[in-house]
Amino acid sequence: MKSKLTVINISGPDHPGITARLMQCLEEHQVKLYDIGQNVTYELLSLSFVIKVLPGSTVLKDLLFEATEMGMKLDYKEVDRLDSALNRESYIISCISPKNITPEFMKDIAGLLASHQINIKRMDNLRPKTFQSIDFQVELKAKQSELDIIKQGLLGLSQTHGLDLAMIKDNVWRRNKRLIVFDMDSTLIQSEVIVEMAKAHGVGDKVYDITERAMNGELNFDQSLTERVALLKGLPTSSLEGLLDKIKITDGVEEFLKTVQKLGYKTAIISGGFTFFAHYFQKKLSIDYAFANDLEVSQDKLTGTIKGEIVNAEKKAVLLEMLSKQENLNLEQVVAIGDGANDLPMLAKAGLGIAFHAKEIVKKEASQHMSYGNMASILQFLGIPPEV
Structure with a gap:
C-alpha cells in the first residue's frame, strides 16, 4: 500500500x-x-x-x-x-469602487473568470469598514493573447459597474516598486496648462481644439505642440505666475505622494508641458525630478518657440528608462501614470503603467487604468494597505 x-x-x-x-x-x-x-x-x-x-x-x-x-x-x-497551479503564474485582480461592491458585480466577475477556466484562489476585502475594495488572487497559465482578452473583459466590467479593475502579476516586483513617474497635465494637476495659457492670451478655443486632438492621438504631437506654442507668442511671463493659483492639484495626489515618499519611493514628473509649471509643482509637492519643455523667452514675453528637444511620447519613455538606470532600478520597479496618447510608450515601458482618468484610446491600449477612483486609490494596485 x-x-x-x-x-x-x-x-x-x-x-x-x-x-x-x-x-x-x-x-x-x-x-x-x-x-x-x-x-x-x-x-x-x-x-x-x-x-x-x-x-x-x-x-x-x-x-x-x-x-x-x-x-x-x-x-x-x-x-x-x-496542485498543478504550482506551475502557473499568480495574478491579483484588484477592484476599487466609489460605492459598495454589489452581488451583481461579484456574479459578473466570477462568471468572466469561469468562462476562461480560472478559479479564484483567494479574496480579500482590504477596507473592512466599507465593502468598496477587494483583491482576487487567481492562478493561470495563459498566452499573452488570452490575457489581453481577459483584460478587455475586465475593462467592460469596469465600465458596466462604474469601478476600477487592474490585473497585476503577483510576483516579487508587485510590492517592490521604487519610482513613481507622473505625467503632469490632467494627471498630477487638473488642468491642461497650455489651454489656460491660451485663454490668458485670447486664443483659448484654437489651442483647446488642437490639444484635444493631440491627446486623442489624432495629431502628431511635435507638430501640434509647435503650432500651439506659436499661438502663445507675445504672452507676458507675468501671466504664467498669475495662472499658478488657478491650477488645482488632482484629488488624492497629496495623500498618494505623502504615502509613497514616507516609504522611500522616488518620484518624478515627465511632462509634455512646460518647465515653468513642472518645476513649480516639483517644489510644491517635494518631487525628486521634473522634465518638461522649455519655452523661449525674450524681454519677459514668450517668443512662440521651444528651446531644445521636444519632450514627446518617445522622449518620455527614454527619460523614464534613464531615471530607472540612474536609480539602479529594474524597469519592473517603475510605475508610470498618465492620461494622454503621448503617455502610452512611457506606460508600456514601466513595470506598472496606469492610464489615469484617460482618453478612451489610452484606456484600451494601456495595461491598467484608473477611471473612477482618485489618485490615492492607486496605492491598492501597489499592494500598499490603506492604513500606511
Whole structure:
C-alpha cells in the first residue's frame, strides 16, 4: 500500500492555538508537510494543509480528534499529485469602487473568470469598514493573447459597474516598486496648462481644439505642440505666475505622494508641458525630478518657440528608462501614470503603467487604468494597505 498525498481542511470559529495544536499532532506522527494556507473572515477560520499519509498511520484519526475537541470541522481528500497551479503564474485582480461592491458585480466577475477556466484562489476585502475594495488572487497559465482578452473583459466590467479593475502579476516586483513617474497635465494637476495659457492670451478655443486632438492621438504631437506654442507668442511671463493659483492639484495626489515618499519611493514628473509649471509643482509637492519643455523667452514675453528637444511620447519613455538606470532600478520597479496618447510608450515601458482618468484610446491600449477612483486609490494596485 502506497503513501498518499492528502489535503486537510479545518474550519470553524477561530481562536488562538489551533494551528499549534494541529502541527504538534503532525510532529508526533513525523508527517511531512508540503503546503499550508489559512484565511479568517469575521472570526471564522479556514485552514488547509497538504501532508503525506503513510500506510498504517493514524494521523487522520488523531487530527479529527484534535479538531473535534477544539470545536472545529475536519474535511480531507486524497490527491495524486501537488496542485498543478504550482506551475502557473499568480495574478491579483484588484477592484476599487466609489460605492459598495454589489452581488451583481461579484456574479459578473466570477462568471468572466469561469468562462476562461480560472478559479479564484483567494479574496480579500482590504477596507473592512466599507465593502468598496477587494483583491482576487487567481492562478493561470495563459498566452499573452488570452490575457489581453481577459483584460478587455475586465475593462467592460469596469465600465458596466462604474469601478476600477487592474490585473497585476503577483510576483516579487508587485510590492517592490521604487519610482513613481507622473505625467503632469490632467494627471498630477487638473488642468491642461497650455489651454489656460491660451485663454490668458485670447486664443483659448484654437489651442483647446488642437490639444484635444493631440491627446486623442489624432495629431502628431511635435507638430501640434509647435503650432500651439506659436499661438502663445507675445504672452507676458507675468501671466504664467498669475495662472499658478488657478491650477488645482488632482484629488488624492497629496495623500498618494505623502504615502509613497514616507516609504522611500522616488518620484518624478515627465511632462509634455512646460518647465515653468513642472518645476513649480516639483517644489510644491517635494518631487525628486521634473522634465518638461522649455519655452523661449525674450524681454519677459514668450517668443512662440521651444528651446531644445521636444519632450514627446518617445522622449518620455527614454527619460523614464534613464531615471530607472540612474536609480539602479529594474524597469519592473517603475510605475508610470498618465492620461494622454503621448503617455502610452512611457506606460508600456514601466513595470506598472496606469492610464489615469484617460482618453478612451489610452484606456484600451494601456495595461491598467484608473477611471473612477482618485489618485490615492492607486496605492491598492501597489499592494500598499490603506492604513500606511
